[in-house]
Amino acid sequence: MGMVEAVCISEKKGMVKKEVPEIHLEENWGITGDAHAGIWHRQVSLLAGESIEQVKKKMPHLKHGVFAENIVSRGVELTALAIGDRLIIDGTVVLEVTQIGKECHNAGCAIKKATGDCIMPREGIFTKVIHGGVVKAGLAIAIERISEATRVA
Known part of the structure; x- marks a missing residue:
């Protein structure tokens, strides 16, 4: 089981x-x-703290939120999730994976220009809120995977 490391907004x-x-x-x-926020498929973005640490090796001054992530997770293998999988935070908040990765803005973001790489297009995930609530650092994150039969259908 993972946890919420940080939460961010703009x-x-x-x-x-x-x-x-x-x-x-x-x-x-x-x-x-x-x-x-809005009625669409990319309501909440998540990025693994472990992924951010890799970029911090080149740019140690980076703060949470710089990749436009809303929730920074720890101990959750976000890249192994599939569309339809769900993240359950603190046993009550339910987020459903709707998109994996995204296209980088135009010629690339400031992070990509500075480090030669940007992780959000490969390792970020996007979700919609199925059941709301309050989320803060330290809360547990569990994964609910959709079945293979559902995934194929």
Whole structure:
């Protein structure tokens, strides 16, 4: 079982997200006060703390939120998830994986330009909120995988 390492929001799209003490997730909406909230498939983004550490080896000054991630996880193999899998946070908040990775902005983001690589297109995942609640650092994250039969159908 993994855990939430940090939570981040930004009020405007295109801005670096800032770490905050807690976030409130609304069912089928996303995070209250976050620019990416809305009725669509990329309501909440997640990135593994382990992935961020690899980039920090080249750029140790990086803070949570710089990759536009809403939730930084620890001990969860996000890259092994499939669309439809669910993350259960603190036993109550339910996020469903809707997209894996994303295209990097235009000629690449500032991180890619500085380090030669950006991890969000490969290792970030996007989710929609199935059941909302409050999320903050230290809460447990469990994975609920969809069955292979459902995945093929």
